[in-house]
Amino acid sequence: MAARFERSSGLLLHPTSLPGPYGIGDLGPAARRFAITLGRVGVRWWQVLPLGPTGYGDSPYQTFSAFAGNPYLISPDDLLSEGLLTVADLAALPTFPAGKVDYGAVIPFKLGLLDRAYERFAARADLRAEMEGFRARHRAWLDDFALFMALKEAHGGAPWTQWEEPLRRRDEKALKKARTSLADAVERHIFHQFLFFRQWRNLREHAHEHAVRFIGDAPIFVAHDSADVWAHPELFDLDENGNPRVVAGVPPDYFSPTGQRWGNPLYRWEEHRRTGYAWWLSRLRLLLELVDAVRLDHFRGFAAYWEVPAEEETAEHGRWVPAPGEDFFSAVNDALQSPPLIAEDLGVITPDVEALRRKFGFPGMKVLVFAFGSGSDNPFLPHNYTDPNFAVYTTTHDNDTVVGWWNERATPEERDYARRYLAVSGENIAWDLIRAAWRSTAVLAIAPVQDVLSLGNEARMNYPGRLGGNWAWRMKADLPQNLADRLGEFNALYRRY
Secondary structure (H helix, E strand, C coil): CCCCCCCEEEEECCHHHCCCCCCCCCCCHHHHHHHHHHHHCCCCEEECCCCCCECHHHCCCCECCCCCCCHHHCCHHHHHHCCCCCCHHHCCCCCCCCCECCHHHHHHHHHHHHHHHHHHHCCCHHHHHHHHHHHHHCHHHHHHHHHHHHHHHHCCCCCHHHCCHHHHCCCHHHHHHHHHHCHHHHHHHHHHHHHHHHHHHHHHHHHHHCCCEEEEEECCCCCCCCHHHHHCHHHECECCCCCECEEEEECCCCCCCCCEEEEEECECHHHHHHCCCHHHHHHHHHHHHHCCEEEECCHHHHCEEEEEECCCCCCCCCEEEECCHHHHHHHHHHHHCCCCEEECCCCCCCHHHHHHHHHHCCCEEEEHHHCCCCCCCCCCCHHHCCCCCEEEECCCCCCCCHHHHHHHHCCHHHHHHHHHHHCCCCCCHHHHHHHHHHHCCCCEEEEEHHHHCCCCHHHCCCCCCCCCCCCCECCCCCCCHHHHHHHHHHHHHCCCC
């Protein structure tokens, strides 16, 4: 049985969305202030999206590693305080747009700063010794990841399936030669990871001092162009050239008549079972060193997943394939002492998925913007939470903000039902739904910061299936004190301290 959560509340905010002068949110002063604000008003959870190194599309759900951290989140201010950057390094900042991340401008700027920090690192014997300890602890994934990233750079960013054949199939002589010729680039990527993990550890310790804990996120699938697939091809369903034979997605539904073809490679679950799920256990074990609870993305894929032939352009012609959910989670519970996991069980959920969630006691998810479209038996309506073992969200990163839903997507019938159900006018619908979530019986109540700020879809984080323009929203300033205090009042009223 998974660890139970106490009745509490949280806010969803990815670190990229924090305010600050460097074009993207980071793990520095603004993050620490946010943790202090949450702690002061009794919000006990800070939920983040996956923390891995982003690439094509800037999506935290398509990263170059399921283990590594995102170097763009490293705080220049904290590097300055450690003497790895100087005031002059930060004097002439580019003009970054307000309220969003311009990844095209941010990435070269941040990497330039990290290069300067790396040059100064050579003279710091104390930090070099600390990094060697970090490297030794994380060698199982770090060496492959750093070499993968160095090779990608050497190949102009090309995916690993386009590298020379000896490197594609990881010929030991070719790898040894690459480690020698690319030694400085490999060391630089290890340095980036050292900084990320160091700054994240400091932020987490700071948050804990203020009684704030982190909910992390584990995408069920990994990117094909990743160190994970390159280093462990036997764990994925690939052809002789390293390309996926079949890919992940979801079948057609009311919202998507051709389904969603995600394109991620699928697992060879029998091989994972043969190894005692060693790769998955290592992944979750590391994540649980970074965060205090984990949201399992696309939980239904652990019961059965939608398999699409790789040559298909849409997800229409796929099939359901059983996955080893019960055996897998039994291994997870045994190895990791029943870790606190939240099941993202949205979408079309069949009885086997619900049975799997209940067997292991994982909280499921409810989303209030889905609640008002089908009458009083809608399972997302709070009076239908007969089991409190759920996390209720006003909305999520993949959906409209509450205000965006209300203004752009909700039908007149949904708005009428919501007004009558909540006994409100709808003039402040975001806070109406925050109150409904907080006073519900669900053990966890969580709102994206965009809803706390009553923002519309200009602040939406992601449009699934849209290429470009996602993951860019940022706060322009710290969370206003009056709004934080209002959350504190709700925590007191509805016993979420």
